[in-house]
Amino acid sequence: MKIKRVGVVGCGLMGSGIAEVCARSDYEVVVSEANDELLAKGLSLINSSLAKGVERGKVTLEGKSAAISRIRGTTDIKDFSSCDLVIEAVTEDMSVKKKVFAELDKVCPKYAVLASNTSCLSIIDMAMVTSKPDKVLGLHFSNPVPIIRGLEIVKAITTSDETLNIAITFGKSLGKEIAIAPDIPGFITNRLLIPYLLNAIRLVESGYATKEDIDKQIVTSLNHPMGPITLADLLGLDTIHFVASSMYEELKVPELAPPPLLRRMVSARWLGRKTGKGFYEY
Ligand SMILES: NC(=O)c1ccc[n+]([C@@H]2O[C@H](COP(=O)([O-])OP(=O)(O)OC[C@H]3O[C@@H](n4cnc5c(N)ncnc54)[C@H](O)[C@@H]3O)[C@@H](O)[C@H]2O)c1
Numbered sequence: 001m002k003i004k005r006v007g008v009v010g011c012g013l014m015g016s017g018i019a020e021v022c023a024r025s026d027y028e029v030v031v032s033e034a035n036d037e038l039l040a041k042g043l044s045l046i047n048s049s050l051a052k053g054v055e056r057g058k059v060t061l062e063g064k065s066a067a068i069s070r071i072r073g074t075t076d077i078k079d080f081s082s083c084d085l086v087i088e089a090v091t092e093d094m095s096v097k098k099k100v101f102a103e104l105d106k107v108c109p110k111y112a113v114l115a116s117n118t119s120c121l122s123i124i125d126m127a128m129v130t131s132k133p134d135k136v137l138g139l140h141f142s143n144p145v146p147i148i149r150g151l152e153i154v155k156a157i158t159t160s161d162e163t164l165n166i167a168i169t170f171g172k173s174l175g176k177e178i179a180i181a182p183d184i185p186g187f188i189t190n191r192l193l194i195p196y197l198l199n200a201i202r203l204v205e206s207g208y209a210t211k212e213d214i215d216k217q218i219v220t221s222l223n224h225p226m227g228p229i230t231l232a233d234l235l236g237l238d239t240i241h242f243v244a245s246s247m248y249e250e251l252k253v254p255e256l257a258p259p260p261l262l263r264r265m266v267s268a269r270w271l272g273r274k275t276g277k278g279f280y281e282y
Contacts, residue, residue, distance in 0.1 A: 001084060001111060001113075001166055002084075003027065003084040003085045003113075003166065003170050004027065004028060004084055005027065005028040005029075005030065005082055005083045005084055005085075006022045006027045006028070006029050006030075006083060006084070006085050006086070006087065007029075007030045007031070007032070007079075007080040007083035007085070007086035007087070007104075007108075008022070008029060008030070008031040008032070008086070008087050008089060009031075009032050009077075009080075009086060009087070009088045009089060009090055009100050009104070010032070010033065010042075010088065010089040010090035010091070011031045011032070011033045011038070011039060011041075011042025011043065011045070011046075011073070011089075012042065012045075012089065012090075012091075013045075013143060014089040014117055014141060014143060014145060015031060015042065015087075015089035015090075015117075016031075016042050016043075016045035016046045016049065017049065017141065017143065017144055017145025017146055018087055018089055018117065018141055018145050019031040019046055019071055020046045020049055020050060020067065020071075020145065020146055021141075021145055021146050021174050021175075022174065023046075023067040023068070023070040023071045024059070024063065024067045024146075025173055025174050025175070026070070027070065028070050028072075029070055029071045029072065030072050030073075030074060030079050030080060030083060031043075031046075031071060031072070031073055031074070032073070032074050032075060032076070032077060032079065032080070033073070033075060034075070035075055036075060039073045039074070039075055042073070043071070043073050046068070046071065047068065049144075049146060050064040050067060050068065051064070053146065058146075077100075077103045077104070077107055078107050080104060080107055080108055081107050081108065081109070082109070083108060083109075083112055084109070084111070084112055084113070085112060085113045085114075085115065085166075085170060086104050086108055086112060086113075086114050086115070087115045087116075087117055087139055088100050088101065088104070088114070088115065088116045088117060088118075088126075089117040092118060092119060092120075092121065092239075092242065092243075094121050094125060094126075097116060097118065097121065097126050098125065098126060098129045101114060101116075101126045101127075101129050101130050101136070102129045102130070104130070105129070105130035105131055105132070110132065111135075112135065113135050113136075113137070113163055113166055113167065114126075114127075114130060114132075114135060114136045115136070115137055115138065115139040115167065116136075116137075116138050116139070117138075117139060117140060117141055118138060118140070119140065119186075119189075119190055119239075119243055120185055120186045120187070120190050120243045120246055120247055121246065122156075122183055122185070122250075123136060123137060123138045123154050123156040123159075123183045124156045124157060124158060124183055127156050127158050127159070128158075133156070133158035133159075134158055134159060134160040134162075134163060135159075135160070135163050136156060136158070136159065136163075137153060137154055137155055137156060137159045137163055137164065137167055138152070138153065138154025138155075138156070138181070138183065138187065139151065139152075139153060139154075139167060139171070140152040140153075140154060140181070140187055140189065141176075142189070149175075149176060149177050150176065150177050150179065151171045151174070151176035151177065151178055151179075152179050152180075152181045152187050152188060152189055153167050153168060153171060153178055153179070153180050153181065154180075154181045154182070154183050154187050155180060155181070155182065155183065156183040157183065164180070168180075185246065185247040185250045185251055186243065186247045190243055190247065191247070194240065194243055194244050194247060194256060195255040195256060196228060197228050197231065197232050197235075197240055198240075198244060198255065198256070198257075198258065198259060198262070199228075199255070200214050200227075200228035200229055200232070201228075201229070201232065201259050201261060201262050202259050204229065204261070204279065205259050205260070205261040211229040211279050211280070214227055214228060214229055215227025215228070215229050215230050229279045229280070230279075230280070232272065232278070232279065233272035233273050233278035233279055233280055233282075234272060234273055235272070236271050236272050236273075236274055237262060237265050237266055237270065237271045237272050237278055238266050238271045240258075240262065241258050241262050241263060241266045244256055244257070244258045244262075245258055265278065265279075
């Protein structure tokens, strides 16, 4: 099956980026939000990201207008009825995602592939609320979607090889590097990243090392672009706490248990860059 029209459910941080990269790769895009106000906000995120692309010389002015002309916003899920692929990028909450998949199952063509951009929730649980679990998989993009090269494709135990191959071809057409991940909590990326970040937080919590020394060591000796404490602040401490807790709930391994300091910082709304204070002040 050749994908021509892509649907994106949710036009927040990730959905707006996914809609943008699809439109820039010549797909017709339908993107939805919960209401008109959020839709206007989401579409303006796409517009300003494309404008930044123009400033950086990554997108031409004509390319920006062409991409925008290929994107149609909606608040009505029925507008996904002519999409060949729909990517769900709504809030990380299984009950919200299941509702979206059940609705998509009703309105989309029988042949359409349905994908989730979830960071850690199980794909099989979303697939099983549809009538075609073989056509459901994970397309885990990373933020910022227009810049990050990698795309993790998550194969549930029910995903057919045909669906997987359609997704691989699609991902490559966006210019992404593909890795195939299993439908385990956190897939590949977060199964490795979350213990790393939690261990760095535990080092700070125990007083064994300062946040500055941890970050400096990782940047200067491992050549990472930033250290784990800076990265935690950037990703958002609430997000890290949520992802770690949800992975811990299923796997029950101590390395995934959120450290008490992290939980307290989340309670205090010290969430990192987005609230102006996390481990560092912004
Ligand atoms: N933020 C990241 O770095 C990141 C990275 C990879 C994956 N993800 C995953 O991507 C998904 C979205 O995350 P985000 O950071 O973009 O969140 P976000 O809060 O910025 O965006 C989610 C959007 O979904 C909208 N929404 C909720 N219910 C909806 C519905 N029924 N129909 C249409 N829109 C609806 C919300 O209004 C919101 O704008 C989550 O599953 C998250 O785990 C996030």
